[in-house]
Amino acid sequence: GQNIDQPTEMTATEGAIVQINCTYQTSGFNGLFWYQQHAGEAPTFLSYNVLDGLEEKGRFSSFLSRSKGYSYLLLKELQMKDSASYLCAVRPDRGSTLGRLYFGRGTQLTVWP
Amino acid sequence: DSGVTQTPKHLITATGQRVTLRCSPRSGDLSVYWYQQSLDQGLQFLIQYYNGEERAKGNILERFSAQQFPDLHSELNLSSLELGDSALYFCASSPRTGGERGEQYFGPGTRLTVT
Numbered sequence: 001g002q003n004i005d006q007p008t009e010m011t012a013t014e015g016a017i018v019q020i021n022c023t024y025q026t027s028g029f030n031g032l033f034w035y036q037q038h039a040g041e042a043p044t045f046l047s048y049n050v051l052d053g054l055e056e057k058g059r060f061s062s063f064l065s066r067s068k069g070y071s072y073l074l075l076k077e078l079q080m081k082d083s084a085s086y087l088c089a090v091r092p093d094r095g096s097t098l099g100r101l102y103f104g105r106g107t108q109l110t111v112w113p
Numbered sequence: 114d115s116g117v118t119q120t121p122k123h124l125i126t127a128t129g130q131r132v133t134l135r136c137s138p139r140s141g142d143l144s145v146y147w148y149q150q151s152l153d154q155g156l157q158f159l160i161q162y163y164n165g166e167e168r169a170k171g172n173i174l175e176r177f178s179a180q181q182f183p184d185l186h187s188e189l190n191l192s193s194l195e196l197g198d199s200a201l202y203f204c205a206s207s208p209r210t211g212g213e214r215g216e217q218y219f220g221p222g223t224r225l226t227v228t
Contacts, residue, residue, distance in 0.1 A: 031214070031215075033216060033217075040201075041221070041222075042115060042117075042203060042219035042220060042221050042222055043156070043203070043219050044115070044219070045216040045217070045218070048214050048216060050214075087156060089156075091215070093169070097143075097144070097163040097164075097168055098161070098168055098169055099144055099146070099161065099207055099215050099217065100146060100158045100161050100169045100171060101146075101158060101217065102158060103148075103155055103156040103157070103158075104155070105155040106155060106156075
């Protein structure tokens with residue numbers, strides 16, 4: 001089976017930095033994705049890691065340690081619009097036409113003024 | 114706007130009925146994925162099609178079926194509906210998978226309510 005864990009809720013204040021952790025145990029590993037989802041809306045792609053290390057993209061960074069089955073999403077200079085659910089997802093399959101994702105339950109982030 | 118379209122946006126139906134959800138992937142994307150999102154289960158993978166062929170199955174119930182047509186649009190059929198089938202159903206598409214990044218782009222979803 002696939003097991004992906006992340007905290008249920010987090011809160012932070014505007015302008016601060018927050019780190020959302022994700023641990024995974026999956027049947028295989030071929031990439032880890034972070035998605036942002038506002039209530040009632042579609043998930044939108046934020047970041048992708050397949051090798052160990054940090055990937056930075058503007059205010060968002062994502063880190064991966066494959067040996068530890070661990071990733072985090074770092075959000076800097078928080079804004080009110082960052083209040084959303086953040087979903088960690090693992091792609092377990094290799095192969096050029098296989099891409100299913102297994103998602104964690106999501107971390108609901110609330111940003112306070 | 115991800116470029117993935119889904120219809121209808123909302124669907125209300127009764128237990129025991131059958132419904133069809135429709136998805137059009139982004140132009141050029143060959144893979145279509147269906148996911149179910151409910152409050153108690155989170156976002157769960159149902160099934161994937163690639164260029165008309167079924168490629169992977171998740172925890173999809175036998176009452177559910179899907180297909181991808183030659184024009185690459187896909188339909189998810191849900192039959193003998195139960196109250197527990199009430200959920201948001203998302204379709205996603207991606208151009209390639211495997212060695213490339215292959216991120217998925219999600220449609221706006223269909224909210225199904227079974228009464």
